Amino acid sequence: MKDYSNSKPALYAVYYGMLREVAREYGYALTVHGSAQRDFDLVAIPWIEKPRPALELLGAFCDIIGFRYSTGLPYATIEERPHGRVSYTVQAGADAYFDISIINGA
Numbered sequence: 001m002k003d004y005s006n007s008k009p010a011l012y013a014v015y016y017g018m019l020r021e022v023a024r025e026y027g028y029a030l031t032v033h034g035s036a037q038r039d040f041d042l043v044a045i046p047w048i049e050k051p052r053p054a055l056e057l058l059g060a061f062c063d064i065i066g067f068r069y070s071t072g073l074p075y076a077t078i079e080e081r082p083h084g085r086v087s088y089t090v091q092a093g094a095d096a097y098f099d100i101s102i103i104n105g106a
Contacts, residue, residue, distance in 0.1 A: 008096050012040040015065065015092075022060045027051030028102070039097040043085075046103060054102040058088055061100060065092050 016032065019042065023030035027048040034041035044057060051057075077089040084104035091097055 008038070008040075009036045011092070011094070011096055012036045012098075015040070015098075016042075018064050019061055022064060023057065026057045026060065028057060033101075034099075039089075039099050041099045042101065044100065044102040054086060054104065057102060058090075058100065061098070062090060065090060065098065 013036075016030075020030045023044050024047075027046060028044040028051055029047045031043050031045065032041065033043050044054075077087075079087045081087050081101060085101045086104065087099060087101045089097055089099055
């Protein structure tokens with residue numbers, strides 16, 4: 001029998017609508033990538049000619065998620081990915097994580 005006790009997908013679904021609206025305000029489209037079982041994989045894609053800087057978008061996301069590290073940084077890890085994509089890992093508490101990839105809009 002499959003274990004349905006994982007509440008993370010429901011948590012991520014609650015956040016998604018708010019994050020999508022902020023992404024739109026900053027000039028990005030936001031899409032989900034992955035199963036949302038362990039973490040929430042999101043991809044922010046520039047949607048206007050001059051979107052706001054990626055770190056501003058990430059900071060706005062962290063304001064919604066409600067988590068910042070003691071260093072003041074909004075992310076735990078940062079990794080350069082192919083095609084100008086940068087991936088950030090953000091903790092949300094309760095063993096929930098967001099893996100947010102932002103495609104460079106410059």
